Amino acid sequence: MKKYYSLFFALSLLIWLAGCGPKYDYTIHKPKVRYHKADRAKLKKLLDAQLGKPYVWAEEGPDAFDCSGLVYYCYESMNMKVPRIARKQAQVGRPVTRDQLRYGDLIFFDTTPRRSGQITHVGVYIGNGKFEHAANEKEGVKISSLDSPYYRRRIKLYKRYLPDESSPYAPSLTLASSATPPASCKKCFQVPEKVTAKSGHFYIQVGSFKGTPDPAWLKHIRALGYDYRSVYEDGMRKLLVGPFASREDALSVLPNTRQEFNPGAFLKEL
Numbered sequence: 001m002k003k004y005y006s007l008f009f010a011l012s013l014l015i016w017l018a019g020c021g022p023k024y025d026y027t028i029h030k031p032k033v034r035y036h037k038a039d040r041a042k043l044k045k046l047l048d049a050q051l052g053k054p055y056v057w058a059e060e061g062p063d064a065f066d067c068s069g070l071v072y073y074c075y076e077s078m079n080m081k082v083p084r085i086a087r088k089q090a091q092v093g094r095p096v097t098r099d100q101l102r103y104g105d106l107i108f109f110d111t112t113p114r115r116s117g118q119i120t121h122v123g124v125y126i127g128n129g130k131f132e133h134a135a136n137e138k139e140g141v142k143i144s145s146l147d148s149p150y151y152r153r154r155i156k157l158y159k160r161y162l163p164d165e166s167s168p169y170a171p172s173l174t175l176a177s178s179a180t181p182p183a184s185c186k187k188c189f190q191v192p193e194k195v196t197a198k199s200g201h202f203y204i205q206v207g208s209f210k211g212t213p214d215p216a217w218l219k220h221i222r223a224l225g226y227d228y229r230s231v232y233e234d235g236m237r238k239l240l241v242g243p244f245a246s247r248e249d250a251l252s253v254l255p256n257t258r259q260e261f262n263p264g265a266f267l268k269e270l
Contacts, residue, residue, distance in 0.1 A: 028084055031061060031077045037266055038078035038162060040103045046074040047124060047132050053141045055134045060084065065134040065141060067122050071106060074124070075161060079266065081255045082161065087119040092263060093159030098146075101125050104162040107146070109154040119156060163264045195253055196227040196242055202250040203229070203242035205268045206261040210236060224260060226253075231270070240268060 035042045050073075053064055060069030068086040075082045083089050090108045101107075102125070109121040123133030126143065134141045144151060206221075221228050221241060230237045241257055244250035250267055257265045 028060065031073050033079045034077045036079045038075070038080050038264065040162060042078055043074060043104045043124075043162065044126075046077055047126065050074075050141045051132070051143070053134075055137050055140045067134045070132075070134045070141060071122055071124060080161060080263065081258055082263075086122040089122055090119045090157060090159060092259075093161045094263075096158045096160050098155075098158065101158060102160070102162075103127050104160075106159045106161065107131050108156045108159070109151060110156050111154055115154060117156075121154075125158075161263055195225045195244075195249075197245040197249070198243075200243035200245045200249075201269050202244040202247050203240035203268045203270060204244075204250055204254055204257050204265050205238050205240050206257055206265045207239045208236045209239060221261075224256075226257075238268075240270075241265075243270075 034046070050061070050065065050070060053061075055066060056064035057066050058069070059065055061073040065073065068084060068089055071086075071089055072082055072084050083092065086108065089106060093106065096102075096105055105125040107123045107125055108119045109123070110116065110118055111121045112118055121133070123131035123144070125131050125146075129146050130143050131146060132141065132143050135144065146152060146155070217239075218228060226241045227243070229240050229242070231240065232238075241261075242250065244253075247267070247269075254265065254267060
């Protein structure tokens with residue numbers, strides 16, 4: 001009889017734990033946009049708030065993360081469209097070197113047993129040779145060193161998504177009169193008709209420059225069905241795509257302008 005009571009107690013405990021334990025939804029959920037303009041100070045607030053949270057494969061928060069889910073959550077919370085998985089995240093952004101690293105740059109690793117060359121892990125650089133990442137099920141979201149033997153041997157590349165430090169609210173690509181326009185349109189977002197409107201207050205800022213932008217950039221904008229204008233602010237010309245008739249229209253094409261022109265492009269209302 002005592003044996004049956006023990007078995008009953010064990011089964012009851014398992015059922016209770018299953019009912020009270022965390023339940024995770026493995027479908028992708030876009031996080032709420034907390035900041036409409038990305039910069040390093042906002043990213044720091046987001047990253048600091050995730051430290052210590054558990055690692056759960058295929059989760060992108062807000063209660064648990066895998067490595068690419070942490071990146072996805074933080075950047076999407078700043079209104080920046082990024083891929084969900086690490087190997088896709090490594091395909092966008094601006095390449096940088098180890099000595100060029102700034103807060104918020106992404107570091108990609110190959111953590112396969114034989115280091116096969118695949119991108120399997122990602123972390124966010126936070127300065128002083130450290131990076132924050134959703135490490136594994138045992139350690140959760142934590143801070144590690146780039147100089148640790150394990151991670152140092154597995155680094156594959158570094159990428160930058162955030163704007164330049166000198167202009168935190170401007171896109172990371174600065175268009176100058178000497179800027180080189182795209183040689184070919186390899187990933188053009190083709191549109192059947194013009195997507196901008198004759199009038200409106202909503203624009204997408206895709207760059208800033210001194211002097212006159214290269215006409216080839218402007219031709220590229222028009223080829224994709226957009227109009228543009230420039231405004232003078234803070235000692236520089238801002239290149240804007242638009243106008244759009246509504247905020248919703250501008251937001252609907254924002255991902256495409258980030259792909260075609262600048263991953264840091266953002267909505268601007270005049």
